[in-house]
Every structure is written in structure tokens, then in C-alpha cells.
Amino acid sequence: MTKxxxxxxxxxIIAAMQIEIDGIKKKLTDNYTVNISGIDFECGYIGDRxxxxxxxxxxxxxxxxxxxxxxxxFALDCIINTGVAGxxxxxxxVLDVVVAGDVVQHDMDTSPLGDPVGLLSGINIVNIPxxxxxxxxxSECVKAEGIKCITGTVATGDQFVCTEEKRQYIKSTFNAAxxxxxxxxxxxxxxxxxxxxxxxxxxxxxxxxxxSLDYPTFARLAADNSVKxxxxxxxxxx
Ligand code: ADE
Numbered sequence: 148m149t150k151x152x153x154x155x156x157x158x159x160i161i162a163a164m165q166i167e168i169d170g171i172k173k174k175l176t177d178n179y180t181v182n183i184s185g186i187d188f189e190c191g192y193i194g195d196r197x198x199x200x201x202x203x204x205x206x207x208x209x210x211x212x213x214x215x216x217x218x219x220x221f222a223l224d225c226i227i228n229t230g231v232a233g234x235x236x237x238x239x240x241v242l243d244v245v246v247a248g249d250v251v252q253h254d255m256d257t258s259p260l261g262d263p264v265g266l267l268s269g270i271n272i273v274n275i276p277x278x279x280x281x282x283x284x285x286s287e288c289v290k291a292e293g294i295k296c297i298t299g300t301v302a303t304g305d306q307f308v309c310t311e312e313k314r315q316y317i318k319s320t321f322n323a324a325x326x327x328x329x330x331x332x333x334x335x336x337x338x339x340x341x342x343x344x345x346x347x348x349x350x351x352x353x354x355x356x357x358x359s360l361d362y363p364t365f366a367r368l369a370a371d372n373s374v375k376x377x378x379x380x381x382x383x384x385x
Contacts, residue, residue: 151179157190157197158381159217159226159342163205163329166367167230170374171381172200183216190221193381199223203329206305207252210329214336225281225343225384228333229377231362231369232325233308233354235318236299240350241365242372244289245325246282247301247346249274250334253317253326254304264320267335273321274300275334281345281384288379289347294372299324301346303331307362308354317354326354347380349373 162168172178175198178191186209189200199221203213214226232245239245251265251274258264265273282298289296302323308314317323330346337344349369352361 153221155197156222156224157199158384159221159223160198160200160377161203161210161213161217161226161228161333162230163203163210164230165202167370167373168200168202170371171198171377174378175200181220183220184212186213186216188217188220193378196381198381206328207303207332210332211336214333218336218340218342223342225278225345226333226337227281227344227377227380228330228346229373230327230329230348231351231366231373232301232327232348233314233352233358234325234350235314235354236297236324239297239324241352241361242349242369243295243297244347244349244372244376245301246285246289246296246298247277247330248282248298249276250301250303250331250346251321251323252304252331252335253302253321253323254306270339275331275338277334277345278343281343284384285345285347285376285380288376288383291379292372292375294376297324301330301348302326303328307358309356309358311355314354325350347373347376
């Protein structure tokens with residue numbers, strides 16, 4: 148196989164920001180970069196596992212652009228989205244981890260036309276289920292790192308959630324455990340491309356009135372917790 152042959156099946160890893168993906172990129176061997184539409188896809192190996200990593204940028208459009216490109220240019224076993232999130236579930240603390248059982252887009256709303264809030268017109272679902280084997284394996288990997296982990300709904304939207312009111316709306320409308328800005332878009336792209344996917348997010352803040360202060364304090368530490376579990380996942384997932 149030549150270096151730039153993309154036919155060997157890879158685990159695709161997507162994160163919005165550098166601090167969420169650097170810990171994985173650093174472990175790549177035999178690596179090289181392919182730039183497409185302004186996104187660097189870093190290809191290589193971790194152990195004997197082929198891995199493609201990308202920093203997609205913040206928000207649903209960048210996330211979808213990155214996930215769709217990854218699906219089209221590389222042979223993928225799955226896509227994992229790693230990073231940080233605002234915690235919504237009761238009892239969840241900063242640095243704990245949420246593994247998504249499913250994803251919703253909390254800012255998708257055609258309810259004035261009679262649809263349920265969050266409905267993805269065309270595919271006609273609100274909650275997109277994650278791959279169960281991937282979610283279970285990710286949860287085991289988090290726990291093996293000694294980090295608290297829950298499984299639940301991850302709610303995605305093009306907003307940094309930082310008011311008690313917005314937090315309560317997302318929590319109660321979607322029964323969401325965490326909020327972030329990319330997972331739902333990546334899940335949406337994977338769903339239509341029939342690529343198994345998983346979302347893992349460590350809590351950097353509570354999505355509440357203190358979120359704008361907590362986020363810069365805890366984002367890096369939280370991102371590291373998610374990365375640790377993903378590295379273990381890459382070793383384990385078959
Ligand atoms: N990512 C981390 N914290 C977040 C928040 N409060 N809202 C949206 N995305 C986030």
C-alpha cells in the first residue's frame with residue numbers, strides 16, 4: 148500500500164478545536180496531511196490502526212463539511228467526534244464525560260409548521276442514534292481511565308449556551324445530558340452516509356450563567372479527558 152492510498156479502512160476522528168485533537172494528532176506515526184476545503188486531514192497510524200484526524204472548526208456547517216469530506220475521501224470504519232461540552236444532566240460535574248446514545252439539533256425548529264421541535268425534515272427524525280457498539284466501547288474506555296461517564300442525548304446547535312434559561316430549555320425539551328456545537332451535524336452526515344459514529348464529550352462548563360467563565364478555565368483539562376478515552380478506544384475498537 149502506498150502512503151497516499153486511502154483504501155485502508157480508518158477510524159475518523161473529528162474535533163472542533165486544536166486543544167481537542169492535538170493529543171491524538173501527536174500520537175500518529177507515518178503521518179501526512181491532506182488539505183481539502185481548508186481542513187487539514189492528518190492521516191497515519193496509532194499502533195497498527197489507521198487513523199484520520201481533523202480539526203473541523205466550530206459549529207454545525209464546519210462540522211458537516213468536514214464529516215462529509217471524510218466520508219467521501221477516506222475508507223472509514225467509523226467517525227468519532229471528541230471534545231468538550233456544557234453539562235446539563237443532574238449530578239454531572241466539570242471533567243466528567245458524556246457519551247452520546249443519540250444526538251439532536253436543538254436549534255432546528257419548524258414547529259410553527261406543525262413539526263416536532265428538532266425534526267430533521269427529509270429524514271424525518273429528531274434523535275439520531277449513535278452506533279451502540281461504539282457508544283458502549285467509548286463508555287468502557289472512559290471508565291477504564293477512572294473518569295465518571297454517563298450515556299445520554301447530546302444536543303447540538305450553533306450557540307454557546309450560557310444562560311440558565313437556554314440551558315433549561317435544551318435540557319427539558321430534548322432530555323439532553325450535554326450541549327455542544329458539532330456532534331449533531333456529524334451524526335446527521337454519518338446517518339445519511341451510513342457510517343457508524345460516536346460522540347464523546349467531556350464537560351467544560353454547565354451551560355449556565357457561569358459558563359463563559361468556566362469554559363476558558365476547564366476546556367483544556369476536559370478536552371484531555373476525552374482524548375484519553377479516544378486513544379484507548381483506538382486501541383480497543385475492532
Ligand atoms: N462547548 C462547551 N461548552 C459549551 C456550551 N456551554 N455551549 C455550547 N457548546 C459548548
